Amino acid sequence: MSNSAQSSLNEEAAKILERLIALTAKASAIVGNLIKLLELFNRQYKLRERVGYCDYEIAYVSYVVMKTYLDHSKAKILAKSKDLYTDLFKSIEARETEFNIVANNIKGKEDTDPLKARLNALKGVEPTRSSSTYKSSISPSELERLITKGEEKCLLIDYRLKKDYLNNHIKYAHLVNIDPSIVHSLPEDANDADLESALRYKISYRQLQIFQERHKYEYVVMYNYKYGAAGNDRFANILFDLESNQEYPFTRLVDLLMFRNKYLSSRLKVMPSFLSGGVYNWYTAFGEESLEKSDEKSNSSFSNGATYSTSFVDYLAKSKDNSTSTEVLGIPLVHDEAPANVVSVPKRSKPSTSIGMQPYIPAPAPAPEYKKSNTNTNITTTTKTSSASSSEPSEVKTPKSNILQEFTTGLVNLGNSCYMNCMLQCLVAAPELSSFFFPSITFKDSYKQHINVNNKLGTQGRLTSGFVELMLNMLKNNGKVFSPSKFKAIVGSISPGKQFATCDQQDCVEFLEYLLDGLHEDLNQMAVLDSKEKQKITELTPEQEQSREILPIRLASTIEWERYLKLNFSIIVDKLQGQYLSRLKCLECGFTSTSYNAFSILNLPIPKRLDGAQKKVTLQDCLDGFITTELLDDNNKWYCPKCKRFTKSTKTIAITRLPQILIINFKRFKLNEYDNSFKKLETFVAYPVTDVLDLTKYWSGVGSTLAETLPEHRMTPEQEQERLNNLPKRNQEPPFKYKLFGVANHFGNLTTGHYTAYVYKNDTKQAKKWCYFDDSKVTFNVSPSQVMNKNAYCLFFHRV
Numbered sequence: 001m002s003n004s005a006q007s008s009l010n011e012e013a014a015k016i017l018e019r020l021i022a023l024t025a026k027a028s029a030i031v032g033n034l035i036k037l038l039e040l041f042n043r044q045y046k047l048r049e050r051v052g053y054c055d056y057e058i059a060y061v062s063y064v065v066m067k068t069y070l071d072h073s074k075a076k077i078l079a080k081s082k083d084l085y086t087d088l089f090k091s092i093e094a095r096e097t098e099f100n101i102v103a104n105n106i107k108g109k110e111d112t113d114p115l116k117a118r119l120n121a122l123k124g125v126e127p128t129r130s131s132s133t134y135k136s137s138i139s140p141s142e143l144e145r146l147i148t149k150g151e152e153k154c155l156l157i158d159y160r161l162k163k164d165y166l167n168n169h170i171k172y173a174h175l176v177n178i179d180p181s182i183v184h185s186l187p188e189d190a191n192d193a194d195l196e197s198a199l200r201y202k203i204s205y206r207q208l209q210i211f212q213e214r215h216k217y218e219y220v221v222m223y224n225y226k227y228g229a230a231g232n233d234r235f236a237n238i239l240f241d242l243e244s245n246q247e248y249p250f251t252r253l254v255d256l257l258m259f260r261n262k263y264l265s266s267r268l269k270v271m272p273s274f275l276s277g278g279v280y281n282w283y284t285a286f287g288e289e290s291l292e293k294s295d296e297k298s299n300s301s302f303s304n305g306a307t308y309s310t311s312f313v314d315y316l317a318k319s320k321d322n323s324t325s326t327e328v329l330g331i332p333l334v335h336d337e338a339p340a341n342v343v344s345v346p347k348r349s350k351p352s353t354s355i356g357m358q359p360y361i362p363a364p365a366p367a368p369e370y371k372k373s374n375t376n377t378n379i380t381t382t383t384k385t386s387s388a389s390s391s392e393p394s395e396v397k398t399p400k401s402n403i404l405q406e407f408t409t410g411l412v413n414l415g416n417s418c419y420m421n422c423m424l425q426c427l428v429a430a431p432e433l434s435s436f437f438f439p440s441i442t443f444k445d446s447y448k449q450h451i452n453v454n455n456k457l458g459t460q461g462r463l464t465s466g467f468v469e470l471m472l473n474m475l476k477n478n479g480k481v482f483s484p485s486k487f488k489a490i491v492g493s494i495s496p497g498k499q500f501a502t503c504d505q506q507d508c509v510e511f512l513e514y515l516l517d518g519l520h521e522d523l524n525q526m527a528v529l530d531s532k533e534k535q536k537i538t539e540l541t542p543e544q545e546q547s548r549e550i551l552p553i554r555l556a557s558t559i560e561w562e563r564y565l566k567l568n569f570s571i572i573v574d575k576l577q578g579q580y581l582s583r584l585k586c587l588e589c590g591f592t593s594t595s596y597n598a599f600s601i602l603n604l605p606i607p608k609r610l611d612g613a614q615k616k617v618t619l620q621d622c623l624d625g626f627i628t629t630e631l632l633d634d635n636n637k638w639y640c641p642k643c644k645r646f647t648k649s650t651k652t653i654a655i656t657r658l659p660q661i662l663i664i665n666f667k668r669f670k671l672n673e674y675d676n677s678f679k680k681l682e683t684f685v686a687y688p689v690t691d692v693l694d695l696t697k698y699w700s701g702v703g704s705t706l707a708e709t710l711p712e713h714r715m716t717p718e719q720e721q722e723r724l725n726n727l728p729k730r731n732q733e734p735p736f737k738y739k740l741f742g743v744a745n746h747f748g749n750l751t752t753g754h755y756t757a758y759v760y761k762n763d764t765k766q767a768k769k770w771c772y773f774d775d776s777k778v779t780f781n782v783s784p785s786q787v788m789n790k791n792a793y794c795l796f797f798h799r800v
Helices: 003-023 027-051 056-072 074-080 082-093 096-107 114-119 140-149 162-167 180-184 192-199 205-212 236-243 251-258 278-286 312-320 401-405 418-427 431-437 446-450 462-476 485-494 508-523 531-538 542-549 553-565 571-576 619-627 717-724
Strands: 154-158 175-177 219-223 273-275 578-586 592-599 602-604 610-613 630-632 638-640 645-647 649-657 661-666 669-672 677-680 737-747 754-761 769-774 777-779 792-799
Touching (some): 003 056, 003 236, 027 056, 027 236, 056 074, 056 082, 056 096, 056 236, 074 082, 140 154, 140 219, 140 278, 175 205, 180 192, 192 205, 192 251, 205 531, 219 251, 219 278, 401 431, 418 737, 418 754, 418 792, 431 462, 431 571, 446 462, 462 485, 485 508, 508 571, 542 553, 542 592, 553 592, 553 649, 553 717, 571 661, 578 638, 602 619, 619 649, 619 661, 638 649
Parallel strands (some): 154 219, 219 273, 602 661
Antiparallel strands (some): 578 592, 578 649, 737 792, 754 769
């Protein structure tokens, strides 16, 4: 913005100040307003620290009003309390540096401290528009221009009860109704994927499609009935905040969509704004013709039932040509008409068409078929002795078979890229993964036949090709140093908000999650293009969910995994993904709700030291803490769908599937809710380096159950095993023993931290063994006692 724009903002501040002086004469009211102004400024600046930008105009005006208001009211406040005035003066003066940054942005001078801007933005995104254009609130006239001129760019969220939305809402195609009760019924640790699942049965299929594309919109605007100032003066919201006792109603929803994302790809491009004055202000500005009504049917996710199968079982039955069967894998179907505890089997001549408590067991997904090219198996490696920064691999032939487990290539630090280097060193050391990209008989292009170019969630092979090219160059430069500049450029250009494009500090686990997710989507062989078909695979009716609750864990988890594989099948899923269940139980009525979640990285909490500072915390302690039943009480209560209110509940987690490559992350960073800063836990966690890690006892085997089922629904282990015999085992047979092959370490804090890695190299000459990678520097034959260290952040195991 120009200096003239800054002058305009000063005029707005003067108007607000004049109103405040006229309305408030008592010292107590003045002090209250000053505190609210300080909170308003702090809220905007903390947003800037978290996502890299804020509403600079609101921040600027609120500070100018606050500063001038304090000077004008000095005498009145001093008369009341000298200490109170001193505290206010110091608090405001302490924000002068932050205000100067805001003012510089208003003048058009960007802040030159990217590290500070990214410090708390590990959960955020980079702005897709100029930071000076973001507005925390917009007026009806601004919204009208936005949705008229750029309809495809704006997502509108009606954040009201469903009945209110049905009665009237803004007439606009790209609109989703999110009932606040759904948002507040989610668990404390819920993410945006949980919200999407909860909305699946509450909104229309069209709205669900829009919500699933939320990350593609350039603008997101939320509204309720009347929150915010009326009219078109958005600076009036400063006075609204001062005069109104209403709290900002969109906090939890914004948190889910911006900062609690299961996948980086689902994160919103920009911080949402709210419509000032809500739908009432919109109606006042544009009249009844700007609103429309919806009926219950059009808002139901089942309203499209005429165009596709009405249940998941029916969908599968058509593909398996067994639509007349009355049971699937021996589990009888249940009619809607039958009492809750009575199982009835329909006659084969008249199969049921109702959406009752039907089993949801899918047909098994196909076993992986990793094709191999017909090239000569006796060709040896041909490499150049060119500079380590070479980015294009030459026609390299197959190396000796053991080089995949031996090569040691340092990686150049490209400016705080140690977070990337340490994870790459660990990941490429996994033979189960590297042998897929470089099979023993060929490796130049064999992986390309698995790339799914039609999967919109992937990168059409750009990320995978870059990753394979990097691995190939690391093989070529064995014993030397290589610069991963081309791979970093690829990752930076395609990451959401170009998160990894800068030289700023990043979290290595966040990078690894993005890399694994991107590789999976590139290589996903089971991606369904038809959105309706995908909808039918992912949805479960409440009755089907209830039937899942009474099944034993092993059977239910296997069924859920087969359903998951119908949309997700790749080398990443096959080798690196496991599964855990999360069960919520109401302690008042006994109602339970269980979800089965796939994971690539097992994030474990670090418990407090068990006996002061004398006893070390072990990996087993962390695993035990992960599966410990948690009481949800006080402000953390769960909304029970049966009781229709928040109740005291428990949350139980159990590991249901273990992968071939197990990655464990210690949750060393905790967010301080008061100042948005991250605190690092320096607790020493002991883990096996030379010994085998046996996780068999943590795996839920046949006979495992969390449900207290009625006798007529109870399944014996023999009956469970009989049904499991009809489903693929997919490596889920005990024992589950693992050997450590990689450790990513973190030193320091998020602002001045550094990452390194210990990686085990299976060297036939026994000259390398454990190697220490500190970017381009590599140290061989490190003692195992050094590998177990207090800075361990992420552990890599492979199953033996």
